[in-house]
Amino acid sequence: MWRKRNHSRKEKGYFIISVDVELAWGVCDKPINSVIRSAIDSERATIQRLLKIFSEFNISATWAVVGHLLLTECLWEGHVVHPEIARPVIKGSSSDWFFQHPKSAVDACWYGTEIISQICSIKPSQEIGSHSFAHMPYDEKRSNPAAVISDVERAKQLHINANLPFEVFIFPRNKVGFINVLAKAGILVYRGNTRRWYDLAPRICQRPLRLINYIMAVTPPTVMPTLDSYELVNVPDSMLLLSRNGLRRLVPSQNLIKMGIAGLNRAARNGEVFHLWFHPINFAYETDTQFHILENILEHAQTLIKQEVIEVITLGGIGQKARERN
Numbered sequence: 001m002w003r004k005r006n007h008s009r010k011e012k013g014y015f016i017i018s019v020d021v022e023l024a025w026g027v028c029d030k031p032i033n034s035v036i037r038s039a040i041d042s043e044r045a046t047i048q049r050l051l052k053i054f055s056e057f058n059i060s061a062t063w064a065v066v067g068h069l070l071l072t073e074c075l076w077e078g079h080v081v082h083p084e085i086a087r088p089v090i091k092g093s094s095s096d097w098f099f100q101h102p103k104s105a106v107d108a109c110w111y112g113t114e115i116i117s118q119i120c121s122i123k124p125s126q127e128i129g130s131h132s133f134a135h136m137p138y139d140e141k142r143s144n145p146a147a148v149i150s151d152v153e154r155a156k157q158l159h160i161n162a163n164l165p166f167e168v169f170i171f172p173r174n175k176v177g178f179i180n181v182l183a184k185a186g187i188l189v190y191r192g193n194t195r196r197w198y199d200l201a202p203r204i205c206q207r208p209l210r211l212i213n214y215i216m217a218v219t220p221p222t223v224m225p226t227l228d229s230y231e232l233v234n235v236p237d238s239m240l241l242l243s244r245n246g247l248r249r250l251v252p253s254q255n256l257i258k259m260g261i262a263g264l265n266r267a268a269r270n271g272e273v274f275h276l277w278f279h280p281i282n283f284a285y286e287t288d289t290q291f292h293i294l295e296n297i298l299e300h301a302q303t304l305i306k307q308e309v310i311e312v313i314t315l316g317g318i319g320q321k322a323r324e325r326n
Contacts, residue, residue, distance in 0.1 A: 011271030013222070014313045015264060015301050016235065017061040018129075018191055018277040019050070020170055024109035025066040025135040026279065028100055032109075039284035040109050046280040047115055049291065051122050057298045060124045062315040064170035064191075067133035067155035069112035070162050073105040082134070084154060086146035089136045097136060097147075116162070127314040129168030130155050130187075138177040148178045152185050168315045174237070183230040189319030191277065192234040194221050214242055217255040219262040222272035225322035233319040238263055241278040241294065244286040253289050260297035268309040273318060 024032060024040050032040070054061055077083040081101045089097035102110055119126050133155035137143055159166040169182055169190040176192055198209035220239035228234050239259060242248050260276065267274035276297070283290040304310035313321075 013267030013271055013310050014273045014318055015310050016275045016313055018315055019061055019063045020131055020279045021063055021065045022135055023112055025068055039281050042284045043280040046283040055122050058124055059312055060126055060314055062127040062129050063119050064129040064131035065116055066131045066135050067158045070158045071111060086150045088144055089147045090142055091144055127316050128164045129170055130166055131170050132172050135172045137173050137175045138171050139175045140177040149181055152181050156185050179230050183232055189233040189315050192236040194223060194236040214251040214255060217258045220259055222267040222270055222274050224272055225318055227326055233322045235315055235318055237277055238275040241282055243282040253293050256293045257296040261300045264301055264304055268304050
């Protein structure tokens, strides 16, 4: 569906940045130790720094926020928090998805209305999308359909209450599923997954092979928006800005810069989309190095923008273009 309309003029490429804003919800189903808590606590400062850089580089990004961050307190029924969400979230699970949910409404790891206000206040304008209500996986094999439906409904209502759009969706943990539920809720575009060479390997091998992919500085794929069977626009990912904890430190920072620049060049050359994404928590380790990587990629993007071969766009923006071309 992304066909060139004018063959006498070269089609420019597009650059998308999508940011998954989760705080503690990103790991809500796992024990949160002091190290993880410290990383989560660093996210607010990271987001402020990202917003400053996006303003300086004139970048409009897509920020997909976990809906619970829009709350200031939670509904309890006796000892059950969020009874509006069907249980169990994961089929056959004996553990409640909200088992770590704080009794206090002042725990900043689980709430974040001021974060969304900050995102909405800068120029150029940023796009707000949904990252679900409680970051449950939309896994059609493992997740309870009733839980997913109630999760979507709750997220949509919170966006409506906050006067925020509910048209762009990023799947928790990139597990694409229940698209029919999203279509009924009014979602128009989502971030999909690009198949890579290491996806053909057994699951246990995929993580180390992905690390090798970064160590080899393989040029990331550029992508094309497609209209799925539910009439939603799927915009796959191109490159994750990898965090720098654990074995990921083995990847030289220059490799990530090289990959980002190569991806932008490929998008400009082919008239396609380079879709970079990350979580703010990806900047919790070796923070200055991570920002150095991002700023180098953005500097190259600025060069291509001045040459009029790349345009910065949001997920919603590219989705609208894709629909117009269909």
